[in-house]
Amino acid sequence: MGERRQPVRRMEKAMDFPGGTLAKTALIEMEGNRRLVVAGCRGVLGYTEDCVQLRIPEGTLLCYGRDLEMGCLTADEATVVGCLQRIEFAD
Amino acid sequence: MLLAPVFRWFPGWVRVELEGGYPERLLNAMATGNVSMWHVRRRGEGMRFSCYARDYRRLRSMARHACMRMRLLGKHGLPFLLHRYRRRRVGLAVGLAVYVAVLALLSPRIWAIQVVGNTDTPTASILEVAAQMGVQCGARMNRLEIKRLEIEGLSQLPSLAWITVNPSGSVARVEVTERRPTPHVLDLSEPSDVVALRDGVILSMWVRSGNRVVMNGEAVRAGDLLISGRQETDMGVQLYRSYGEVWAQTRRQITVSVPMSYTLTRSDGKVVFRPTLTFLCWNIPLYSDGALGEGYIHTQKQHFLQAGGLTLPLGLTHDYYLHTTATKTARTRREAERLAEQQLAQQEQALFGAGRFEELSRQASIQEGAYVLSVSYRCEENIAVEVPIGKTLP
Numbered sequence: 333m334g335e336r337r338q339p340v341r342r343m344e345k346a347m348d349f350p351g352g353t354l355a356k357t358a359l360i361e362m363e364g365n366r367r368l369v370v371a372g373c374r375g376v377l378g379y380t381e382d383c384v385q386l387r388i389p390e391g392t393l394l395c396y397g398r399d400l401e402m403g404c405l406t407a408d409e410a411t412v413v414g415c416l417q418r419i420e421f422a423d
Numbered sequence: 424m425l426l427a428p429v430f431r432w433f434p435g436w437v438r439v440e441l442e443g444g445y446p447e448r449l450l451n452a453m454a455t456g457n458v459s460m461w462h463v464r465r466r467g468e469g470m471r472f473s474c475y476a477r478d479y480r481r482l483r484s485m486a487r488h489a490c491m492r493m494r495l496l497g498k499h500g501l502p503f504l505l506h507r508y509r510r511r512r513v514g515l516a517v518g519l520a521v522y523v524a525v526l527a528l529l530s531p532r533i534w535a536i537q538v539v540g541n542t543d544t545p546t547a548s549i550l551e552v553a554a555q556m557g558v559q560c561g562a563r564m565n566r567l568e569i570k571r572l573e574i575e576g577l578s579q580l581p582s583l584a585w586i587t588v589n590p591s592g593s594v595a596r597v598e599v600t601e602r603r604p605t606p607h608v609l610d611l612s613e614p615s616d617v618v619a620l621r622d623g624v625i626l627s628m629w630v631r632s633g634n635r636v637v638m639n640g641e642a643v644r645a646g647d648l649l650i651s652g653r654q655e656t657d658m659g660v661q662l663y664r665s666y667g668e669v670w671a672q673t674r675r676q677i678t679v680s681v682p683m684s685y686t687l688t689r690s691d692g693k694v695v696f697r698p699t700l701t702f703l704c705w706n707i708p709l710y711s712d713g714a715l716g717e718g719y720i721h722t723q724k725q726h727f728l729q730a731g732g733l734t735l736p737l738g739l740t741h742d743y744y745l746h747t748t749a750t751k752t753a754r755t756r757r758e759a760e761r762l763a764e765q766q767l768a769q770q771e772q773a774l775f776g777a778g779r780f781e782e783l784s785r786q787a788s789i790q791e792g793a794y795v796l797s798v799s800y801r802c803e804e805n806i807a808v809e810v811p812i813g814k815t816l817p
Contacts, residue, residue, distance in 0.1 A: 375451040379447055379470070381465045381466075385447075400465070401462065401463060401464045402450070403462070404459075405453065405454050405460055405463060407454050
């Protein structure tokens with residue numbers, strides 16, 4: 333999704349605001365490779381022990397690893413706990 | 424992380440296992456439906472997670488929409504605990520009421536008394552005076568008359584300079600400060616003479632005030648003037664207080680008498696045991712037999728609970744009454760001699776103390792059923808005694 337088609341994001345960038353202030357975007361926080369907190373998560377697309385697929389405003393977030401566990405899941409936040417090996421973004 | 428389980432325990436939570444269907448659909452439905460979940464774990468085709476017990480009913484319809492079979496793995500928390508003991512509701516209520524009552528009844532009372540700050544004054548005498556003022560185990564802490572104790576306690580214990588009670592929880596801390604002895608100051612306003620306490624020959628004199636009347640080597644009798652407080656001057660007779668030490672050689676005699684027969688009290692092995700349970704100020708006897716006759720020797724052992732160096736007012740007092748029989752027994756002469764020597768040594772120590780003494784003669788005989796030992800001594804002792812002018816030895 334190009335930035336030209338998102339005026340709110342352009343305004344956020346022009347006013348030098350932190351990401352997520354005006355536009356809807358996912359804020360991802362990691363604690364080493366043990367814990368991943370995704371604020372702005374819109375749902376779970378897939379969930380196995382090796383891969384968790386989360387829907388975020390930017391598309392899909394894929395978390396790969398071992399013994400993955402959903403620590404907590406609410407309407408706009410998800411926590412993935414386990415041995416994280418890789419994360420990927422997909423449209 | 425430690426607090427979360429506590430907060431979840433009060434409303435209660437369940438552990439659930441789901442199989443088949445679309446787990447992601449269920450998770451999204453729960454997230455949008457504000458159903459909190461944690462420890463979500465995938466196991467092959469199934470999934471396990473925990474959620475609050477109140478959300479469990481809603482979970483059923485969500486699982487049905489996601490085509491999943493749901494199984495309850497465990498129930499945890501306060502609501503399930505209370506449910507388990509629902510038939511003991513009365514007992515729990517009574518227990519809670521008793522707990523509150525005991526707490527309300529006993530917490531404002533004195534459980535232990537601690538005496539702090541005394542070195543020479545016995546703790547027992549301080550506790551006795553404190554008990555007279557109401558500071559005793561079982562008394563209510565808020566009814567202590569601390570001001571009264573501070574005033575009347577000092578009058579009853581003259582060795583103390585200060586006494587007070589500091590309540591500390593259920594411990595009454597009796598804090599005392601002992602009086603420091605003031606140095607002895609001689610009262611020079613009252614004139615006096617120094618006279619001889621007993622007959623003797625003067626060896627040396629140490630006159631600190633007054634006029635020396637006798638010389639070394641002079642023999643004196645009891646009551647003779649040794650140091651005079653009278654001084655002849657041009658203005659007339661002036662009176663002083665006289666004092667000093669007069670060491671003289673004296674003769675003393677000690678006689679000890681040991682009866683040749685005595686009453687021997689011997690145990691016949693019969694012991695009466697009487698335990699008493701003590702709680703605060705109440706003593707509950709744990710025996711039912713009546714009064715004991717004569718011929719018993721009483722010993723007591725106390726077993727009280729201790730905590731942090733304090734004796735708690737809960738324990739057992741064991742009273743042992745040992746039955747004895749008295750028999751008339753005769754002493755041999757050797758036994759009587761040994762006993763007489765022991766008594767003589769004690770009397771020598773009490774009579775002469777630090778003074779020097781030398782044994783002159785001893786005489787032993789049996790008179791009227793008793794072994795009598797009589798010993799004469801030559802001693803060196805201070806025979807000076809101060810009497811007001813114009814008065815004689817009492």
